[in-house]
Structures are given as C-alpha cells and as structure tokens.
Amino acid sequence: MATPNKETLLDWYHQMVLIRRFEERCAELYQQGLIGGFLHLYIGQEATGVGAIAALKEHDHVITAYRDHGIALARGLDPKRVMAEMLGKVDGVSGGKGGSMHLADRERRFWGGYGIVGGHLPLAAGIALASKYEDRGEVVLCLMGDGATNIGYFHESLNLSAVWELPVVWLIENNQYGMGTSVARASGVTELVKKARAYGDNGRGMKEGPRIDGMNVLEVYEQVSEAVEYARKHGPILVESLTYRLQGHSMGDPERYRTKEEVEQYVASGPIGRFRAYLIEKYKNIEPKLDEIDARALEEVDEAVEFAKNSPDPTFEDLVRHVYVD
Amino acid sequence: MADRPITIREALSAALREEMQRDERVFIMGEEVGVWGGTYAVTRGFLDEFGEKRVRDTPIAEMVIAGAAVGAAMAGLRPVAEIMTINFAFLALDAIVNHAAKVRYMFNGQFTVPLVIRTTTGGGKQLGATHSHAPEVIFAHFPGLYVAVPGTAYDAKGMLKASIRDDNPVLFVEHSTMLQRRSPVPDDPDFLLPIGKSDVKRRGDDVTIVTFGKGLEWSTAAAETLAQDGIEAEIIDLRWLRPLDLEPVFESFKKTNRCVVVEESLPMFNVGAEVAARLQDELFDYMDAPVKRVAAMDVPLPYAAEIERMALPSPEKIVKAVKEVVGG
C-alpha cells in the first residue's frame, strides 16, 4: 500500500466534493423532471467509494449496485457522460439506455451498477473466476448495500467465491437501512462482517475482514488496500464499511424510519467536512486550494449539465441496437 | 468422411469436447459435471481429460451457477454452465433474464455474454410436478437470449457447437427422454448449424406440423399413421425458439393451408399461440382451417404413470388434431 501524498489526498478531496455537487445537482434536475425513473443518491457515503476505489490498481475491477453515481465518478468516469446518462442522452455512458442505476464503463473496468439487489454478486464471482482462470492477478471489488447481505445471491456468491478461492473483496456499505428497514430489523447479525464466518474457517475459504469507519476516507483506503492485497494473494474477503446516507433511499422517500436529529448528527460528522478539517490541520495554508477545488467541482458539474442538455436524444436505431451481438 | 449414427448424448459430448479442445476459454461448470460425469453422463471422462480448472463442480446453487457464468462470460471466458433440469432454472431466472439477456443492451453494447446454459427438459418419467414440465417457452419470451431446442443428434451437435462459438447467451434445452436417440452426425470438428434456422424434417402436402424437441418424435410417429390414411404431413422442426424462424412454416402453409402445432409446453401462451397468431397475421388468406394446438394439459404433471401419460401429447392426439383440420 502506497502512502498517499498531498497530491493524491487533494485528488480524493476533489472526487468527494465532485460527487457531492454532482448529486445535489441531480436532485435538482430530478425535481425539474429532467431526470426520470429512480434516483438513489450517494450523498454521505463518498468516503467509502473514493477510499475503496483508490485502493485498486487500474487493471482491477469494480462492480456495484444501483447507488452507483459516486462509484462511477470515483472510478474516473467522465462527469459529462455520466450526467448525459442521467438525462437519458445518447452521449451517456450507457447511451441513455441504462439510466441512473445502470452506469458502466468497460474501459475503466467498471462493470456497472445493477438494479436488482444482490444480482451483481454472482457476476462479481464470475469476473473474478475469469481473472483466476487466466491467471491475470486482477481483483474484483464488489460493493453492496447492507440489504444485499440478506438475499440468497449473497449466500450463493460468497460461498462459491470461498470454494473456488476467487479474488474478490466483498465490501458491504452498511448505511444502516435497506430502503426503510434498519439492519437490526432485517438481519440476524447486525455486525454484518461476521457473515463471513459461514464461508470460511481456519484460513480456508472466506476471510472475515475489518469493520471500518466508512466516513473516514483514509481509513477506508488503508483497510481496503489490505483487503485487496489479501484477495489478490489468497482469495475472498468480506469487509464492512459503516456509513450513512444523508438523503432518502431514493427521491420521494418520506423517511419515516429515522429522525431528523439522527440525520443532523451525521451531517455534522460527514465525510467531506471531516476530511477537509484533516487536510487543513495537516497542510498549512491549504484552505485557498481547497476552496479552489470546491469551485472547480461546481464548474465541472455546470459543464456536465451543459454537455448533457446539449447531447441528442437516442433514436429508434439506438432503441433496437445491442439486443444481440450481430 | 461418412456420417456415423450416434446418440444425442454422444453428440452433445462430442460437441463439448471438440469446442473445449478448440478454445481454452471454453469451460464447463455445474452440479455434478466433474467427478460424477454429468447426471446424464454427457460429461463423463471430461474431468480426466480437461482437469478441474475447466470442468468445475459447483455447489447446488443455481443462482450463482448462472450468475457467475454470466460474469465470467462478460469478463472474457466462454462458459458452458449446466443447470441439471430446466425446473431448477427457475431459481436462476433473475440471472438469466435480468442479466444474461440484458447486460449487453442496458450498457449500450459495452459487454458481451458468450454463454451457453445447458439444461434438460420434459416429462414422462414419473418425476412429479416440480421436475416434469417443459417450460422453455418462458425463456423464449425475452429478447437478448437465444433458446435452442434440438430434436436429433445431428441437430444437437451442430447447434451446440454453434452456440458455444456464438457471442450471445444461449439457453440450450435437451430433452431428457431423447438422449439415446440416434442419427448420423458428421465427425467434422467444424460442423456447425446456423443459429435460428428451422428445418423441414418431413415433406407432405396436406398439413403442416410445426414442432420442436420431443414433439418431433411424436409428430413423426403421427405422420406415419396419417400416411396410411393418405394424409401427408409436412413436419417443420423449429430447432430454435429464439431466434424463431417461421419462414419455412409460412412456405409450407402456403401449400398445405392447414397447421397443427405440437409441443410439450403447457397450453396457454405457448409456441402454438405464437405460430397461430403469426399465421393468421401473415397468411390469413391461405387458411383453410383453424390452427390446432397439441400441447400438455393445463395441469401440473402428476406422478402416476397412467395419468401422466394422459396429460402429455401423443401421436394419437396429433393424428386426431390433424384429422380435425384436414377432415370432412
């Protein structure tokens, strides 16, 4: 694990701010009716996505569920093309056919966001199998929500990865609610990382990884980096990142399942504020630089929206293309 | 090289072996494919020949068998996943329908899924309600997936090899009571049959029988009976439910003007419904009689042999249906 230098840290800060500004704008565009369907915001969870993806090498793989905007941006997808996808435009990363839940970029080995809870877990196992089969030394980072740990796919996929010793980091983003049902109301164990114990023992099969502070980008980076190296050498490992989504499950969530006070508390201890404070403490006179990054992020979002709005709608040809390989 | 008569089982084995020899990326995964040699013995000897890496026993876990095969295919391998019977494929429905069939489309062509899922189908073996239906039509509902339903050894080999070489996901459905059927099959390692082409299996001028899979066997027997009464049936074997090739059906129907669709599917929303709808749409002015369907009865299949037989199609039922459309 390389210790991040100042440049890297500022890059992470930029990514986190960009994700935050990007999603705030998405919420506005949704309310204006420019974004349709579902919109699941990542706001509050930025440190987990940014820190975990920073732990990967370029040839490693990322796959996630439907709360995927932050993961896509952290993996370096062009905000313009992500925003074009949000608006259902032909320049979108999925040509306007995927939408908010189905962002992907094969070039960056980002295999996509998936709309079925748990549905991408066996795919992650398969991608890892391909890596192992061809001895490529590539690791798959599979992010999932806490809700996915209760679905059948979780069991079958983690078990198979254990039996076949597949190079996967299974990363639970425990934001404490599966839609509106809290972890305690949905899972037999609330310390979700313990579920690894069902799939491994005595160094064989699944390794039970750490339970980490998902609001601290540095800790996420360090812990996931270790997990990635473990997976590369030995096989699957389960990691749990404790985080919190500051917005509803998706747009229009009445949020009856939690209190305003609870949300306020997390806003105060939010990942971006914490990281900013860390940087100011660590580097003298960095504040103007951080302000500049904040302003840049806003400009990038403006540009992305401008680009997306100017991108054409998909056509009939797009409608019927890519059903099959011709 | 002269074609040898071999069984469907041997044809499937040969197709798998040849394609695995040809392409390192091709591998087999599924329940009991390795040590056991396949529950229908199609992969017997493969573990010794190709090793554990390429002949992978899985837990009994259909969701991940299908799902991991999709992921492996997306990431560059060419998996042949085996789901022991199509009834278990219901457990894998999400992986097959939501992912195998859709990832290419919803990510705008960024991914390909060169996947074959082999499975067996069919009743008539007293396996009771959960192991006996022939629900391949369900899978043919979805764009993005191909569905193969061979009825002869020749077709089984040529279609399986073509499926493995194709870059699209294929559900390859073999009938569990037909694995011992023999027909001449080329030894040529590059013997391939085109994807989505149906085949005229018997010539006749009086009625068009459209069928596939086990229906081919029943229809052939029925055609022989009918011939004794002077009725010559033309049998079109669809071979694929997707892509569905109805051109030979249309050609035949223009001549015979009468059609019976034979299948083991349940009677509602089945291939017969599709064929009948398409015929009246495209060839209304050629119709001389309503299109008849012979399918399984609209009940879950029972255990007892006597009543299981009643529920399934038979040559007698086909003869009766043909006489209804031909008769006076």
Next chain:
Amino acid sequence: MAETLTMPKLGFDMAEGTLITWTKSVGDTINKGDVIAEIETDKATIEIEAQTGGTILKFLAEPGDVVPVGAPIAYVGAEGEQVPEEGAPSPAAEPPSQAEAEAVAAPPKPEAAPGKTEDKDEGEARPEYAEAKAEAEAEGAEEPAFIKASPIARRIAEERGIDLRRVKGTGPGGRIVKRDVEEFPLEEAPAAPVKEAAPAPSVELPQPSVGELPSGPDVEIIEISRLRKRIGQRMVESKLYVPHFYVTTAIDVTALLELRKQLNESITDEARKISVNDLIVKGAALALREFPNLNTHFYGDRLVRHKRIHIGIAVALPDGGLMNVVARDADKTALGTMAVQNREMIARAREGKVRAEEVEGSTFSVSNLGPYDVDHFAAIINPPEAAILAIGAARKTPVVLEDDTVGVRMIMKATVSVDHRVSDGAEGAEFLKLFKELLENPMRLLM
C-alpha cells in the same frame, strides 16, 4: 351507416342519467361492450358500455348533461363517415323510400317515452315486447346469410368467380374448404356476387348449362323483354336469397261471395262494383294489423317495420309479364273507395299507363289466380317484403259441416309464403287463421 349509442337504462326505475365523462374520444375505434363513458344515476356512478362497435363519429352529449334513458349520446360508424344532422338520428338500416317507415332497431326518439312510439292502431301491443322480439328476430335472421368458408376457399372462389353459395362444404361442420372450390366445375360457376349480407345486389341471371342455341324451321328465337328480364332477375334473387316457407289453408267463402253479391246489387255503376280480390286485399290488410311482423321489409341486418299497410296486387299483363299495383292503407281505406282505386290502377297497368307511385311501396303482396281456375299455388316473395299471399279459385266443394252432415260450400285455398329470416311457421299459420276468420265472417271486413 352511422348508428347511435343511447343512454342505457341501468335499473328498473332509471329515467335519466348524468354524463360524467367520456372515457373514449371521437375517432376512437370501439368494440361492442367497451366502456365508453361514466354516468351518474340517482343511485351510483356507473360505467356504460358501447351497444355497438365502430369508430366514434360524434358525441351528442357533454359531461354534465342530463340525458333521458334511450336518448342518443353518440354516433358510431365507419371511419370518416358523415353523421346525420343534429337532432335527427336516422333509422339504422338502408333507408326505405317511405318516410313513414319505422326502423325497429333504431332507438326510440328521445322526447318520446317508450310505449308512445307505437302506432295507436296497434291497440294493446306491448311495445317493449315487440321491440325485443324484433331485435331477436333481426339477430337470428343474420345466420342464413353467412357462408361458412375458409379464408383460402374464399380467395380462390373470388379469383375464379365461383359463387360460394353454390358450393357444398365438406370441411368440418360443413365449412367450404379449399378442395371444395378447387373441385367445383368452373363452367358451372356463375360470377359470384361480391357482397353477401343484403339481399339487394343485382345478380347476373345464372345461366344453367343449356348447350348451343337451337335454330332451324322448328323453333322461333325470341328476345327476352326488359320487363321479363327484370321479373326473372328479381325472382331469382328472391329464390336464391330468401328462405321461403309456405302455409296453406282452405277458406269457406260462401258467405263472402254472398255478401259481395248483396253489396254489388246496390251498386249500379259497374266501375264501382267490388271484386272478390278487393275483399281479399281488405282481409289481408286487416289481418296484418294483428301481425305487424309480416308487414315488414328485410334489410340484411335490420328489419323495417311498416306502420302503414300497403298491399301489392299482382296484375297479369296482356303481353305477358307481371306488375304489382299498390292498394295504399288498405286496412283503413273504405272498401268502396279501394275497389274503385284498384280497378283503375289495374286497368292502367294493363294499358301500360300506370303511375310510378301506383307500383311502389307495397309492404305485403297478394297474388290471386282465382280467375284462372287454379286450385292453389305458392307465390314467390317480392323482396324486401316478408310475405306474399297466393289465392286459388273458389270452388263448390263437399265439406263436413259443423253438425257432421256433408254440405256443399264454396271453398277457396290460400297459401302464404313467408321469409324465414323474418318469421316462423307458427306466425304464418296464425296470420292465415285470422285471414280465414275474417273472410268467413265477412261482415268484419266492413267494420
């Protein structure tokens, strides 16, 4: 032809409904049974279904309008079809020439309560019953017009000009199938009339195979007159399309002839004397009052019930041929007046000077061959009429009288031919029975 959708009656005490909303739009294609609107009654809000299918041409009510039960609310017809003028929903069938014709299948006029639309002369007739009956008959009447043939059989028949009505179906349920038309001898296949529903299309006179036209001194070749051709055509149409049934009865006309004798004794002017035929026409007209269904025209899918009774009288012409003159309102016109009119019309017909209005508009016909000394005969219906009465000669006949003695009476046979699409044997028989009663009690003809 545009049809009207009407405010349905959705409860025994519902008199009107308030239109809440249309659930379809003008231009929409609807099927019978589709929900087209929501209405509110004093009980509930109810969806109403289209009573017929087609394209919605026009709405006649707006949301909020209170519409009486039975009043028209929309026109439905073929796409692009013109709708009738506002407020004048026209009868649904092909319009008959008489303005007084009432299309029984058309909705009652909105301003009139059911029961008042019927002619007063119908006495105690229960209108709802009569309507229901007529509708049922109209529906049943469609069946014989449908030819069961497969699509390819129809196509081949059309290509080869084969009249499917002449082809025997050997397919399931008697369906005409491909082989039936393929094996149908082409030389026997007359050109098929294209439309099948209405009995009105002009038919090329079918030519049975007769071989070459003979010639030589033993034969004379005669051109067929236009009138003859027209009669032939109409009779062929009638026999082809109209399923006739026949009912015959013997009528004791001793009293009738006696009455006529007495009446005529008092009349000095020859031109005013009453004929037996006048009495028969009167009797038929009075009987029809009780049997309005036989005073009906058949229009394919509709019946046109005539409220006035106009009796066509078949007149043999001196140069051959036949013509119908029409005794208008024969049930109401005084016998003496009618006798004069009939005599004059018949004379003009025979002289070829008949007026158009004297030969048009008959609602029922009588053909009397009594003067030709025939026993009895069956006449061919004159479409679109539903029936025709054929009268034989009155003869002295030995009959068993009521006291079981045998006496000599004047007996005349009458046969009514009826279109089976419109009526059935029982009704024909009852009509004939009443006709017989009237003639046997001839004073009733004068009342």
